[in-house]
Structure formats: structure tokens, C-alpha cells
Amino acid sequence: MEDNKNLVEVKNLEVSFFTYAGEVKAVRGISYNLKPGEVMGIVGESGSGKSVSSYGLMGIIPEPGKVIGGQILFEGRDVTAMSEKELLKIRGKDISMIFQDPMTSLNPLFTIGNQIEESLRKHTSLDKDQRQKRMVELLTLVGINQPEKRLKQYPHEFSGGMRQRVMIAMALACDPKLLIADEPTTALDVTIQAQILELLKELKDKIHMGIVFITHDLGVVSDICDSISVMYAGTIVESGSSDQIFYEPRHPYTWGLLASVPKIDTDEHQRLIPIEGNPVDLINPPKGCPFAPRCKHCMKICIDQAPPQCQVGEGHMAACWLPVKEAREEEE
Incomplete structure (x- = not known):
């Protein structure tokens, strides 16, 4: 695929979970594009819809979840319209995923080698010796020593960081065109975290x-991503380049996220500033801005009407009434 063409196009995606309590509107009309070789970060609090939106790319949204609107185009083909047979051909081959918890994602009953080999058997024409060679290459690539010995071991014999490296090796086995990394550095110490981020950049x-x-x-995300989408309550509230999100944020939710991050140059007794309040109920989401109940800059229009996506810079968008107000004031 040419670099100027999009590898992934998500168009107005909507995902809901139909529970006994009601319809949980987990993803509410998000759109973004991703080009080959580009890294896009999706950030936000737990429950904002980050993982669910990406599960749609793999066609693995768990029951009782369902895509109820929009499209997910991968190389121009709509993933949401594919049959299970078609999805099986691209999962693990063209699209791979590093899941959040490697201990629950790896099967404790099978060796590491058996689990890595599964996708090679399914998606390649390599014979047994070639598959063995490829598995050794993969473990070496992700920085695991004594790969021949490690292939015969079970997940419980690996540390947390090594299990995460095994998950990366499994995801990269067939040289995918798209990699979905779902919090791949969660619960890892900063040294291992830095090594895994460097590994992903190299790969x-x-x-x-x-x-x-x-x-x-x-x-x-500041270390690895070219662009960032900030999600809140199932919507993308701000998107732009990494520099724009960090140095020119325009949405109050993004301001809150940045203010809650520890900084090296602050006074040792200075407290972090949390975002007050609780996330909205996605069974009954508000008709206006979802962040309005927690926003210090909330106006009457924020409660009554959902804000449009406003262009606040080149390739920089924010779903907020504040830029609209500022633009009108400048015109006046």
C-alpha cells in the first residue's frame, strides 16, 4: 500500500452493549485515519471506549456488544461487513493485537513455542524447521535470551516483562500491516516499559x-506517537499531532489529563491536580457535551447542545464550545 493512502479509516463508528440495565453506548460516533508506518495514540480514562473501538478493527467485540453504525475500513475493505471466515484470514496475519494482560492472554497449559507457532501454521506455508527458525528469530528480536530453551517453557516460568515480550513476538509473527497495542506497558516497571517502547519504535x-x-x-504516548486522539465518554474530544496535544491543547479534558501528570520540575510538596467528578453514565449520556458536568469552563450551551468538531489548528480538532466562542469574539 502507498504511504499516501490510509491503512485504516474509521468512519462515525458506534458500538453499544445491550445489557439487562439498558443499552450502554460505549462508542458514540468516532472517526480517524491511520497511514502505513504511523503511530496513533488513543488516550483517556478507563471506560472511555478506547479498547472497545479497537476491538472493532479485529472484529472481536465481545457479547453483548455490537457495532450499530459506521464503518471500519482496512485497506479499503469494510471490516464490519466481513464474515467470520474472512476475519479469520486477516486476524494474526494482516492485523495483530497485543492484549492488555499477558498472563490472562497466554494459555497456561501450552508452551510459549506452541502458542507462537499457531499463527505461523495457520497463515504461512513454512514447514516445521522453518517455523522453528522463525520463532527463534522472533524471541531474539524482542530481546529474550536463550530462545531455543524458552520456546519449551510455560508462561508461569516468565516474568511480567518477558510475558509481554512474548505477546509482542506472537503479534509480530506474520509481519502484520497493523498492530493494535492495548496498554502494552501497564504494570511494568519503567525500565522494561522504556525497552518495550524502544522495541516497538524499531519494529x-x-x-x-x-x-x-x-x-x-x-x-x-509522548515518546512513541505521531498523532493522538483523546477519548472521553465514547467520543473523540480532541485530536492532533503529538506536539499539538502536549503544547497547544484546546479541550478542558485534555488540560485536566495533562495537569494530573507528575512533572520533574515541580516542587516536591506540590499536589497533583485531579479531574473532579465522575465519568458520565453511558446508558443515559447527556445531550450536551459529555464533559460539561466536570468542566470548570462549562457554559449554558455546553449542557444543551453537543459541541461540533472545530478545527483549532492544521490537522488539530477539538469538540468544544470554547474555540467557537473565541472565534466569534475575534470576529466581533
């Missing part, structure tokens, strides 16, 4: 794959 450049990087840690 992205080596095989030129697109990466959707899901996290709640803004410190992580």
Missing part, C-alpha cells in the same frame, strides 16, 4: 507497520 521502522497505541499514560 515499526523495520517492517513499516501502522500502530494503534491505547493507553491512559500520557508519558508513554
